[in-house]
Amino acid sequence: MRIGLVGAGNTAWQLGHHLAKNRVPLAYVTARNSSRLDELAAVLQCPRLAWGQDLPHCQGVLLCVSDDAIGEVSASACVKSDWMAHCSGSQRMDALRGNQSRGVFYPLQTMTWGRPLPAGSISICIEAASPEVETALLGLASACGFQSTVLDSPTRQKIHVAAVVVNNFVNHLLGKAEGLLQREGLPRELLFGLASETLLKYQSMGALQAQTGPARRGDGKIIGNHESMLAHDPELLAIYQSITQSIIKAHSL
Amino acid sequence: MRIGLVGAGNTAWQLGHHLAKNRVPLAYVTARNSSRLDELAAVLQCPRLAWGQDLPHCQGVLLCVSDDAIGEVSASACVKSDWMAHCSGSQRMDALRGNQSRGVFYPLQTMTWGRPLPAGSISICIEAASPEVETALLGLASACGFQSTVLDSPTRQKIHVAAVVVNNFVNHLLGKAEGLLQREGLPRELLFGLASETLLKYQSMGALQAQTGPARRGDGKIIGNHESMLAHDPELLAIYQSITQSIIKAHSL
Numbered sequence: 001m002r003i004g005l006v007g008a009g010n011t012a013w014q015l016g017h018h019l020a021k022n023r024v025p026l027a028y029v030t031a032r033n034s035s036r037l038d039e040l041a042a043v044l045q046c047p048r049l050a051w052g053q054d055l056p057h058c059q060g061v062l063l064c065v066s067d068d069a070i071g072e073v074s075a076s077a078c079v080k081s082d083w084m085a086h087c088s089g090s091q092r093m094d095a096l097r098g099n100q101s102r103g104v105f106y107p108l109q110t111m112t113w114g115r116p117l118p119a120g121s122i123s124i125c126i127e128a129a130s131p132e133v134e135t136a137l138l139g140l141a142s143a144c145g146f147q148s149t150v151l152d153s154p155t156r157q158k159i160h161v162a163a164v165v166v167n168n169f170v171n172h173l174l175g176k177a178e179g180l181l182q183r184e185g186l187p188r189e190l191l192f193g194l195a196s197e198t199l200l201k202y203q204s205m206g207a208l209q210a211q212t213g214p215a216r217r218g219d220g221k222i223i224g225n226h227e228s229m230l231a232h233d234p235e236l237l238a239i240y241q242s243i244t245q246s247i248i249k250a251h252s253l
Numbered sequence: 254m255r256i257g258l259v260g261a262g263n264t265a266w267q268l269g270h271h272l273a274k275n276r277v278p279l280a281y282v283t284a285r286n287s288s289r290l291d292e293l294a295a296v297l298q299c300p301r302l303a304w305g306q307d308l309p310h311c312q313g314v315l316l317c318v319s320d321d322a323i324g325e326v327s328a329s330a331c332v333k334s335d336w337m338a339h340c341s342g343s344q345r346m347d348a349l350r351g352n353q354s355r356g357v358f359y360p361l362q363t364m365t366w367g368r369p370l371p372a373g374s375i376s377i378c379i380e381a382a383s384p385e386v387e388t389a390l391l392g393l394a395s396a397c398g399f400q401s402t403v404l405d406s407p408t409r410q411k412i413h414v415a416a417v418v419v420n421n422f423v424n425h426l427l428g429k430a431e432g433l434l435q436r437e438g439l440p441r442e443l444l445f446g447l448a449s450e451t452l453l454k455y456q457s458m459g460a461l462q463a464q465t466g467p468a469r470r471g472d473g474k475i476i477g478n479h480e481s482m483l484a485h486d487p488e489l490l491a492i493y494q495s496i497t498q499s500i501i502k503a504h505s506l
């Protein structure tokens with residue numbers, strides 16, 4: 001199975017890394033914005049082709065471009081393949097506008113340029129317009145050692161909300177907590193052990209069982225003290241109040 | 254240094270476990286509510302004494318009781334020691350009401366009965382009314398292999414807010430995300446890889462650098478779609494909106 005890779009961002013780097021590592025033949029990598037394309041082609045040891053030229057035919061093309069670019073890039077006549085899949089959690093499969101059979105290959109992960117992830121930490125949400133494309137996408141995930149799940153577009157979009165909560169929101173909370181320490185001149189590393197154990201405990205016990213703290217106990221006095229200590233940061237105060245209310249509600253059912 | 258342990262909850266279990274493991278002599282463990290006291294004494298292989306009887310004199314006593322009980326328990330004439338320290342993040346040192354020298358020995362961790370933590374994941378926030386008590390508490394932390402930091406009560410109370418954010422709030426978000434998957438009949442384990450990488454990426458890059466997602470990009474269309482998908486859960490919707498606003502604000506400065 002010869003694959004073409006379109007894009008030169010974090011997702012292209014990560015998926016390309018795993019494809020190359022597992023000797024899936026990469027016909028080329030190309031991108032409209034080419035600032036990191038040379039570097040990516042060198043890492044993947046595959047041809048770097050200019051966007052717009054006639055690209056060689058591949059069995060499949062993975063479109064690792066930003067959400068907004070999926071329509072335009074997929075419609076380009078320069079890409080030739082049996083199927084084309086985008087890698088977005090939030091876009092429907094029919095955001096693709098080319099003539100190829102359509103699919104989605106959405107990695108439920110946060111992708112970082114130059115930061116190779118263990119294959120076991122990557123789950124792929126797969127959608128396909130035909131059984132042939134589904135088989136091809138499942139095979140691609142399997143070749144890389146990824147877990148995979150077949151989901152339709154509406155379901156994947158809901159999973160994408162969950163991914164935003166788990167990654168974007170948790171990261172922001174960790175940053176806000178770190179900010180509280182920095183105000184006191186304390187190193188961020190003080191929180192690392194607690195953050196790690198929070199995750200491990202959640203994984204082994206589940207969130208309901210693992211929940212502790214003033215909101216869980218309904219300790220209004222401590223909650224009031226905390227709110228007064230957050231007067232300097234109205235955004236964090238609003239977050240504090242919304243999550244506290246949600247914990248109270250979840251545990252009073 | 255002979256230590257007495259008052260309490261038979263999660264914190265008593267965890268601190269007792271590390272004290273016993275590091276052969277710090279435990280004179281006794283006692284508690285007012287004794288439902289798990291027998292089990293704890295057996296685990297720690299130390300005498301289990303009834304609350305209210307004259308307890309043997311110790312150099313130090315660690316009070317691992319709930320916030321509300323610190324005043325009353327510390328005032329009891331049955332406890333005899335040179336110093337007494339409570340283990341609460343949110344209570345001031347002068348919540349202690351006994352005649353002993355006072356201290357605080359607050360583990361910045363989430364404690365779980367029967368779930369021994371690596372010593373390196375436990376940071377102790379120490380406060381002491383005298384240099385002698387400070388030396389004793391630092392020595393106790395060191396004997397267990399814990400990191401320690403000396404902080405006054407107002408600073409520790411702010412750190413406690415950070416701990417609530419990192420533990421209680423992150424746990425709740427993970428549970429909410431899991432709920433979104435469960436509504437679609439998908440297993441919670443799908444999110445584990447993403448949650449782990451979120452933490453590792455935060456630790457190595459810092460939250461500002463690690464931040465991605467629709468709020469970071471100011472992608473109002475995706476945010477609107479997400480909000481409409483959360484109509485079934487007003488609490489999660491309120492959380493979504495407060496954190497999204499906070500991310501937007503943090504990245505527009």
